[in-house]
Amino acid sequence: MTDLIPAPHAVQEPMGRGVPLDGDTTLWAAPGTETTERWLRATLGAALGLPLRPGPEDARGGVRLLLDGSLEPEAYRLGVVADQGVEIRGGDPAGVFWGAQTLRQLLGPEAFRRAPVRPGRAVGIPHRIIDDSPRFRWRGLLLDVARHFMPKEGVLRYLDLMAAHKLNVFHFHLTDDQGWRIEIKRHPRLTETASWRSRTKFGHRASPLWEEKPHGGYYTQDDIREIVAYAAERHITVVPEIDVPGHSQAAIAAYPELGNTDVIDTTALSVWDTWGISSNVLAPTDNTLRFYEGVFEEILELFPSQFIHVGGDECRKEQWSGSVTAKNRIADLGLADEDELQAWFIGHFGAWLSARGRRLIGWDEILEGGLAPGAAVSSWRGYGGGIAAARAGHDVVMCPEQYVYLDHRQAPGEDEPVPIGFVRTLEDVYRFEPVPPGLTEEEVRHVLGTQANVWTEAMEDVARVDYQTFPRLAAFAEVAWSRLPAPEERDFAGFERRMAAHYARLDALGVAYRPPAGPRPWQKRPGVPGRPIEGLPPNK
Incomplete structure (x- = not known):
């Protein structure tokens, strides 16, 4: 059961290990997702003490941001899968950003601070797939x-x-x-x-x-x-x-x-x-x-x-x-x-x-x-x-x-x-x-x-x-x-x-x-x- 607010449209919570975020976690951002890339480094990275350095798209355990034309505007799909990492797909740049807001909630209240309270500690994200989109524009x-x-x-x-x-x-x-x-x-x-x-x-x-x-x-x-x-x-x-x-x-x-x-x-x-x-x-x-x-x-x-x-x-x-x-x-x-x-x-x-x-x-x-x-x-x-x-x-x-x-x-x-x-x-x-x-x-x-x-x-x-x-x-x-x-x-x-x-x-x-x-x-x-x-x- 998720404690996300606002409640997402659909959540799959299969059995499996989560994904750790630590100092080695990389961030890859496709063209069009730059606002979320900047926000993740400046806000989430600062809160958890993570550099989120640039890395290849297929980096093991990394974070990936990309646009997906099959999704509606502002919709996103957030996947957290062991050995694959974190992937946020958005129907447009806003969708990717809303997916990042959901990721922040999954990381716990420490992700909402401006600096880390436990520096150097890896933060785990539970394994799940979330499909979501807004009711109103x-x-x-x-x-x-x-x-x-x-x-x-x-x-x-x-x-x-x-x-x-x-x-x-x-x-x-x-x-x-x-x-x-x-x-x-x-x-x-x-x-x-x-x-x-x-x-x-x-x-x-x-x-x-x-x-x-x-x-x-x-x-x-x-x-x-x-x-x-x-x-x-x-x-x-x-x-x-x-x-x-x-x-x-x-x-x-x-x-x-x-x-x-x-x-x-x-x-x-x-x-x-x-x-x-x-x-x-x-x-x-x-x-x-x-x-x-x-x-x-x-x-x-x-x-x-x-x-x-x-x-x-x-x-x-x-x-x-x-x-x-x-x-x-x-x-x-x-x-x-x-x-x-x-x-x-x-x-x-x-x-x-x-x-x-x-x-x-x-x-x-x-x-x-x-x-x-x-x-x-x-x-x-x-x-x-x-x-x-x-x-x-x-x-x-x-x-x-x-x-x-x-x-x-x-x-x-x-x-x-x-x-x-x-x-x-x-x-x-x-x-x-x-x-x-x-x-x-x-x-x-x-x-x-x-x-x-x-x-x-x-x-x-x-x-x-x-x-x-x-x-x-x-x-x-x-x-x-x-x-x-x-x-x-x-x-x-x-x-x-x-x-x-x-x-x-x-x-x-x-x-x-x-x-x-x-x-x-x-x-x-x-x-x-x-x-x-x-x-x-x-x-x-």
Whole structure:
């Protein structure tokens, strides 16, 4: 019985001796497998103290990497056979890399460290053959760095954690009311002004507590290039999110002309220091469109991803309702109301991105008022948005807050730090089914995959992010990768048994996860109010 996570498709465990890895073990890599070759030497070799020197393809007991056109994209076959060594075949370079992640798990928790704890000791791999491939091609993690900034090293660490769980899309939430996190050279005040706030609400927005010190940070364009390259080496695509037209108070604070100047004095705005949904949204003017076209031009230079996320959610309309400028735009365009005005705004950037060979993706509110062909939807308000999108012929990524918003509390106990939203346990996540019920076979093909979202209003540092994200991300990774039975038929007890081994891997990686028995004393936040109301979702 294997303790791998995510569970592989098929495992043969014939009788026989395993294969030892030691200082004499060689590594041969076929053309096209260079990313895995580099990763094995730099990461696995460093952890176990193995040089993994280059050797011939037929070296006895060596490690071999090669591509196999008979396998599907991202699929792999890992063979560990005595007297033959270790062979990883992949349907493409990503498949070889995912096979290497499985090999790492077979080597035990020591393989997850950065240096050997028992130098010079041979490490044995049990004899087995594993055939595996993913269920979904989009296996994502959203990380919100706008509410609480995560320094670059923390982002790179999370890319490593994603790779260890065979996740392949990093949704990088870079802008919001509370901060702008990416350098845009033609608009320098986005980092000079919009990247920091004077103080921060501690806990839920109804909390009376404040952290009375500035908070901020941003990534330079070279930082972004490094992050994107680091992700690509791990076969992870980085999808940036630049929020429009709502969630934009930080940008308006830096450039007041972007706001609804005929309704409020936008020069008095600052980067928002609390949580919720700000009423300060972008004005539907030509100046705003040209400004954000300039932003997206620089974004496209930095991110090669097919999809660019534009937000599009939770756009309050009060200011548009009171704005003569907005009313004139509605009349000039022959629109019915402010909802159609938002659809026009999103449609503009959908067409703009399409003309440059990219695709727009946004939260499910972008369906309201109509959505142009080619645009995709992130379904967060339950299954409804995903069902509507698929039936309308749009691709969809399923990330319903009821299951995969990892900022939600993990247990009902009072010890949970800053309890937010629904109780969503490890088992709840494990029983999540990404494909909505009732879709036809054709509509199901529009479900690109699924994504877990980590919103950081109540996560002031990396340790808090770890606590909320793990171990639930391990359960999510299995849902996204493995071909599990129906939710009610899933073997959660078996998953928990495998997690016993996986916790040791997370320990070796230094992940500050939530222990099964509950938070450790230093993981608690006594006296910091959350919003522990079942059925009342938190705002993003």
